[in-house]
Amino acid sequence: MLGVCYYPEHWDEARWETDARRMVELGIRFVRIGEFAWSRLEPARGQFAFEWLDRAMDILARAGLKIVLGTPTATPPKWLVDECPDIIPYDKDGKPRGFGSRRHYTFSSENWWKESKRIVEIVAERYGNHQGLVGWQTDNEYGCHDTIISWGPEDLKAFKRWLRMRHQTPDQLNEAWGSVFWSMELTSFDDVALPNLTVTEPNPAARLDFWRFHSDQVAAYDKMQCDIIRKHSPGRWITHNFMGFILDFDHFKVGDNLDLASWDSYPIGFVEKFPFSEAERNRWAETSHPDIAPFHHDLYRAVGNGRFWVMEQQPGPVNWAPWNPVPKPGMVRLWTWEAIAHGAEVVSYFRWRQATFAQEQMHAGLNLAGLDELSPGGIEAQRVAQELASLGTLPDTRKARVALVFDYQSYWTTVIQPQAKDFRFEELCFRWYEAARRLGLDIDFVRPGASLEGYGLVLVPCMTEVDEAAHAALKAASGTILIGARTGSRDRNFRIPENLPPGSLSEMTGNRVIQVSTLRPGLSDPVSGIVAGSGIRWREHLQTDVEVLSTFAHGDPALTKKDNVYYLACWPDKNLLAATMRHVATNADIPIVEVPDHIRIRTRGDLTFAFNYGDSPWSVPACCELVLGEPILAPQELSVFRFTR
Amino acid sequence: MLGVCYYPEHWDEARWETDARRMVELGIRFVRIGEFAWSRLEPARGQFAFEWLDRAMDILARAGLKIVLGTPTATPPKWLVDECPDIIPYDKDGKPRGFGSRRHYTFSSENWWKESKRIVEIVAERYGNHQGLVGWQTDNEYGCHDTIISWGPEDLKAFKRWLRMRHQTPDQLNEAWGSVFWSMELTSFDDVALPNLTVTEPNPAARLDFWRFHSDQVAAYDKMQCDIIRKHSPGRWITHNFMGFILDFDHFKVGDNLDLASWDSYPIGFVEKFPFSEAERNRWAETSHPDIAPFHHDLYRAVGNGRFWVMEQQPGPVNWAPWNPVPKPGMVRLWTWEAIAHGAEVVSYFRWRQATFAQEQMHAGLNLAGLDELSPGGIEAQRVAQELASLGTLPDTRKARVALVFDYQSYWTTVIQPQAKDFRFEELCFRWYEAARRLGLDIDFVRPGASLEGYGLVLVPCMTEVDEAAHAALKAASGTILIGARTGSRDRNFRIPENLPPGSLSEMTGNRVIQVSTLRPGLSDPVSGIVAGSGIRWREHLQTDVEVLSTFAHGDPALTKKDNVYYLACWPDKNLLAATMRHVATNADIPIVEVPDHIRIRTRGDLTFAFNYGDSPWSVPACCELVLGEPILAPQELSVFRFTR
Amino acid sequence: MLGVCYYPEHWDEARWETDARRMVELGIRFVRIGEFAWSRLEPARGQFAFEWLDRAMDILARAGLKIVLGTPTATPPKWLVDECPDIIPYDKDGKPRGFGSRRHYTFSSENWWKESKRIVEIVAERYGNHQGLVGWQTDNEYGCHDTIISWGPEDLKAFKRWLRMRHQTPDQLNEAWGSVFWSMELTSFDDVALPNLTVTEPNPAARLDFWRFHSDQVAAYDKMQCDIIRKHSPGRWITHNFMGFILDFDHFKVGDNLDLASWDSYPIGFVEKFPFSEAERNRWAETSHPDIAPFHHDLYRAVGNGRFWVMEQQPGPVNWAPWNPVPKPGMVRLWTWEAIAHGAEVVSYFRWRQATFAQEQMHAGLNLAGLDELSPGGIEAQRVAQELASLGTLPDTRKARVALVFDYQSYWTTVIQPQAKDFRFEELCFRWYEAARRLGLDIDFVRPGASLEGYGLVLVPCMTEVDEAAHAALKAASGTILIGARTGSRDRNFRIPENLPPGSLSEMTGNRVIQVSTLRPGLSDPVSGIVAGSGIRWREHLQTDVEVLSTFAHGDPALTKKDNVYYLACWPDKNLLAATMRHVATNADIPIVEVPDHIRIRTRGDLTFAFNYGDSPWSVPACCELVLGEPILAPQELSVFRFTR
Ligand SMILES: [Zn+2]
Ligand SMILES: [Zn+2]
Ligand SMILES: [Zn+2]
Incomplete structure (x- = not known):
């Protein structure tokens, strides 16, 4: 199934009706909204302005779309940051990280917990039983922009609490960390200092505890949101949209809070960010490396205990890598099918329409910037929707060997x-x-x-x-x-x-x-x-x-x-x-099928999917019954088949 | 015509007379002075010490030199910085940039405007009608060392004022910037934050406004100095000495204040600073790339509305690039003539004599460090002076095609x-x-x-x-x-x-x-x-x-x-x-003359100048009457000719 | 003679006896202890806990080991830093460098001098006449981790005092520094600012004075420790363990305080840190370049006025370079002999046993991590001990040509x-x-x-x-x-x-x-x-x-x-x-013996030592009588011979 991320607050209300209709026409069934809208929901403390969201959700639901609502905690508004400056995170150099983009909070702040509880409760109460609502997304992309570990006074305070729980006494902490080395011994938990800005490297045991502490906080914070949502929104599932290659917290522990995992798949940017060789970067610049997205599909299927979505699927060029090429024609379709082959329940594109303003204006959408006109990626998504419909229900994903x-x-x-x-x-x-x-x-x-x-x-x-x-x-x-x-x-x-x-x-x-x-x-x-x-x-x-x-x-x-x-x-x-x-x-007696470096295969039930990320064709094994595609797999093409022998 | 930059305050008063005489003998007609002398003019608040400058200007004028006087605002003295710490600029990381070099002020400080007005007025009053004075230079090299944009509290204050003028209401600012994206909406201009130190990139519209604001400030600050000077110094022109490849403010707007533009031409340092390939860097290391200086001559001719000087011409190796080679023999002469070919009214060398102390002691002058003895560059300047004299008045620069x-x-x-x-x-x-x-x-x-x-x-x-x-x-x-x-x-x-x-x-x-x-x-x-x-x-x-x-x-x-x-x-x-x-x-029907990569030609009136930046000779077109130089253009040589057909 | 660095405080007291016995069995004669033990000697202000060190020194002495005791000033404990935060050094960006590793003090702090005097006096009094004690080490590795120059308020205060002594009057300082350049003139010593964080480069004369000032402080601080030790510990020598390629202070001036110099020899790490070419780095990765250690042996022999030790000798892979290879078999032995050939009186390995905890747990010791079992390096050290014993007393080092x-x-x-x-x-x-x-x-x-x-x-x-x-x-x-x-x-x-x-x-x-x-x-x-x-x-x-x-x-x-x-x-x-x-x-009429790039020779008295750092053999000159090794010098081998003609 396909979905899309949508920001009604970015567009004139007069366009919502058309947008909803065109989504459904394209074949979209799910729409995620709301995750950055705090300043529109609560323009000033206690002054709520829900009417626009009421109308937007009604329009979307009436058009037949199923709604996923995000809690808006990834973007605390200016008035809140000014009231509670202690929610601001600190970078490793000890500098506060200011207002003006997103994720400007530390998980350590008690005020932040209080405010998060408040807004999640209010939103969950208001929309928890909306007839169009099928699920929730907590926050947005934990850890994006290096936002797990914060190095401020609130963090030190919370770290001391955490250490007291873990180590019980200063002596046990000294023993655990080997503080005798270089006279680093502490006589009370108050003596603990942040493990940054030391003359040479800090104690690795202290750093690891600091990391564990932050990782634990993410899971606890997420659980807090989930508990509130479950109370007010019976029958709806909860997910979080994880990112690729962010390893700063234990995703499995957050997954324990969720009904299903989801992740945001931007394969091309990783060609620059992952430590590939220059030759690999040139080779995969416009398709991504064939294992980048699948690696995460498989990871998040585990984090979701078998269930996952792609919550944000790259539909064209993005804006945040050092270079941002247009994907080769066919890749948006190929990536979508690759996710499905790995068991994704829904692939949801980011975003419905390219924004004409602010930080992500160079990020493609299914529609051209500001227009009601499909982009090249939008046209590929349309084709996937048709193919999906023609295939009917897909078999379940099996346990791998x-x-x-x-x-x-x-x-x-x-x-x-x-x-x-x-x-x-x-x-x-x-x-x-x-x-x-x-x-x-x-x-x-x-x-x-x-x-x-x-x-x-x-x-x-x-x-x-x-x-x-x-x-x-x-x-x-x-x-x-x-x-x-x-x-x-x-x-x-x-x-x-x-x-x-x-x-x-x-x-x-x-x-x-x-x-x-x-x-x-x-x-x-x-x-x-x-x-x-x-x-x-x-x-x-x-x-x-x-x-x-x-x-x-x-x-x-x-x-x-x-x-x-x-x-x-x-x-x-x-x-x-x-x-x-x-x-x-x-x-181990596992049958193997060696494939060239640009071909990948993956099974789902009795179906085998083959994908061509490269420039040369590949022959689908002769023993097969084709369900989709051709026996000769052209560049950027996919085939689906059943082994008949 | 040739000029020179001179610092009487750097040398024993007993040497001034000789210096002035030797300048004139070399063929120099203009001398720029005073632009860094604040601490000598006003050693403590309100205690002025003008006598030395009176004597220096008298000596120079008596020797027949025309004086260009710089306002001393590029180097506020220590007592002033201590009195008004708010004039100090801040870097992008939020750190104040301290006293101890130059350009340590932000254009946003109201105290700085007050103090600038005061000193410019005092200097303009005292010297505005000096018989040797022909023109003024405002400040020195706006923008050098990344000094246009400052990120301090004074800047935020002034930015808010500027935004209020531009956007009128917070709602209009939100609309203009697309603040709805990521809940960045503001409810008052007081909510505006500096667009740095955000968790991820700040809003590009905010950054652009911040840049425009700073650019506007430079033009306004410069205009303030010009207005004061014009009031006290009738009949004298005003210029500013711009730098190469500093694009942080709109030079055309500063140019609007001026009678003529000028710039400081250090061609060799740009071989390292401009994004050339390594091969280009090696090729042009000792001559500079043939378009580096001309690009700026043509740019500043436009900024000066047709009139420009080279206020500082590199006369040998400098001190500020990662490597500082001695220019190939002939290059100081060639650069001087290239400037003249592009319409420069005066080429003024930096500096008369190499300093023996402080930050620029490795910067060549027309005389060897501390000595009354021409450097190799000084000898080339002498030759240009003789050649200029022999050619007489040059034709005017024509509009290009x-x-x-x-x-x-x-x-x-x-x-x-x-x-x-x-x-x-x-x-x-x-x-x-x-x-x-x-x-x-x-x-x-x-x-x-x-x-x-x-x-x-x-x-x-x-x-x-x-x-x-x-x-x-x-x-x-x-x-x-x-x-x-x-x-x-x-x-x-x-x-x-x-x-x-x-x-x-x-x-x-x-x-x-x-x-x-x-x-x-x-x-x-x-x-x-x-x-x-x-x-x-x-x-x-x-x-x-x-x-x-x-x-x-x-x-x-x-x-x-x-x-x-x-x-x-x-x-x-x-x-x-x-x-x-x-x-x-x-x-477009424009006649073209394709030249090798090391040859350039340029016309001034009916004269064509040809320059050889490379290692191999080039034949001047056969159809020409030579005015200067040879028909075969040797490396580092120039020819001047008239097309006769 | 061989020595070893030992940390009794890192191991259960029950193991000390065995450790001492096994050291002696291996052939070790000297043991350095105590230089990081402040938090164990004085767990809280004025509460001393010397008994453990008493017992440890007694055990070592009874086993026949000669003890070198380090003053513990390289690691001030947390309670002291909290009491006297002004001892904390500042980095060049103006940020304090916190507690949690080592060397977190500035030489400029008056409180630090007071506290250093106090602890050195107490330790020197208690142990100055211990029967096992033969010498002292002041502090540890001055300058390691960029800790000579500090940029804080205490440093500015002390710098002003130093400048007043050097320049007498502000006018003389202005003259010396050429402050007239860029109006940097000062009217009192209070005007002096730290030469960092300026808009462009600060005055080089100011920077040089700042460097000299810091260098002078190191020598004075070290002399203060030496004076106290000499008062309380008659008949014992004093050294300091210098580092390689730390040039931030004048080692000769510190050497003037000492009876002998010593240094810490980690040849392999310098392959990454010294500006070698990539080809050299690959060639010498597992042996080090053949001149890295010798360069320092010769330097510190001069600093020690003819006498030096290697206080810490790398016995295997270390932990602090970007890559840390295992040295080629034979290199620990070769390095030891190379030091001896250059006149080292003692080569002392760092450390007896690899730690299982804290920052240096990946640093090899003579024993495997946590175990009573020789590491490969330990086995090589054992061989050197035997060879040294078989050779008997070595001739003195002669003046070079x-x-x-x-x-x-x-x-x-x-x-x-x-x-x-x-x-x-x-x-x-x-x-x-x-x-x-x-x-x-x-x-x-x-x-x-x-x-x-x-x-x-x-x-x-x-x-x-x-x-x-x-x-x-x-x-x-x-x-x-x-x-x-x-x-x-x-x-x-x-x-x-x-x-x-x-x-x-x-x-x-x-x-x-x-x-x-x-x-x-x-x-x-x-x-x-x-x-x-x-x-x-x-x-x-x-x-x-x-x-x-x-x-x-x-x-x-x-x-x-x-x-x-x-x-x-x-x-x-x-x-x-x-x-x-x-x-x-x-x-100069000096006889030369050209050697390949992987071979080095060195004489000590009438003995010539030859070392093979490379992969191909080399023939010892035929005119020689072999004292140790073979006439064909195999890779990683050494020979000792006397010229017989
Ligand atoms: Zn996203
Ligand atoms: Zn200049
Ligand atoms: Zn060490």
């Missing part, structure tokens, strides 16, 4: 202590995901500690702390497990485990990490044996008493195996990663 | 909203200028809205807002017009025009811009047809109902023509730009 | 006024040192003004101010002198000397510098003649009346000679530098 354990805390840990400047957790996970998808595999993301039963292959690219639940889940897994370097390298207090990494996994892997060598871009260590390639960036010196499948140049173990558990003792280069993934998938 | 419309606001707009990281307005204009000069064309700069009558070819590289006057001037133009991409893309409130760009120009061009694609450095879109090459950086998708002369790879229009109006829908690469310029000049 | 005059102030001067962005004083000195070492030469560092008698060759890469003592020492030198560009270019007040550079050296050299050209990386000026190559970066235009041995492309002098004094008028590229060094060494 491959699980990828994805751990937000490992991102925090490796940012705090990179040891190699280019040890980028998100890049590592992405490259493992890409390597598996090049084998035609469907992948489920799994949070640490969740059950791994039923998976033929479990991938653990990097999980720095393996807590008891994660350890138990790995022990209980019956499939093949591939564990990456740095896993088990820290305990819960950011300390090296008692008998060296991988700590509690030493028994399962049979290994002990004696030394770690990190390698600058010019250096690598060749790997040979069962799988071959090179180790780059991070390379461990193992002591092992198990089978060694591949070794580094000087004979050290690179890939080991004990029972069903493989351990890869480095950051693998492309060749080593591909070879290892092929080896473990084969070992 | 080519006009280049140059719009400061388009710089502000594209900095605020680049959309492509490398969309650099100044680079675009420079490349268009260069392409025209490679065809041997003389060029006049024209401000937006000024008459374009009489020009055979009008170049509009980029004018984001086409206001009524600019529109009318283009409509009235009878010559060929070449309009570049992004022109007409915004209305006066930074909004997209009602029926898409180019807004009011859609009738003249026959085009409508449906989408814009911005392309990273690795990408380009090939153009073929009447002119060929590639589009880079910025590439528009046009709807057109007029003649298409060239197209992009997929058939979209790249160059269109309606009557006398060409529209080029991209940032052209070198080949496309050269081909287009050749095509439109030919179409 | 080559002196390199090393002047900290020239670093400050060229940072303040680079004129070429890549004029890096430390790189210049390092390259001259490297070129001499490639000829097999031993080198002594000499401070400016110290006697140069007895040296066959004196190298002066760059000494911007040549004061009377330095001038006299050069005049008195009988050896060959090679003077580099920019020497003598400034007087004591950062002014250009009266008759141009090289000022007072113009008579010795016969030269006068008319112009300076600085060249961007793509440019160079070829040099031919007696020595050939190219000038890069900095190239002087000389007037000379002496012998010209080599010239630049256009005939200007590049290398001149007057009597025993050579002057090289540029930054030499590799070829020119090698040729020049060979020429002057030959001229």
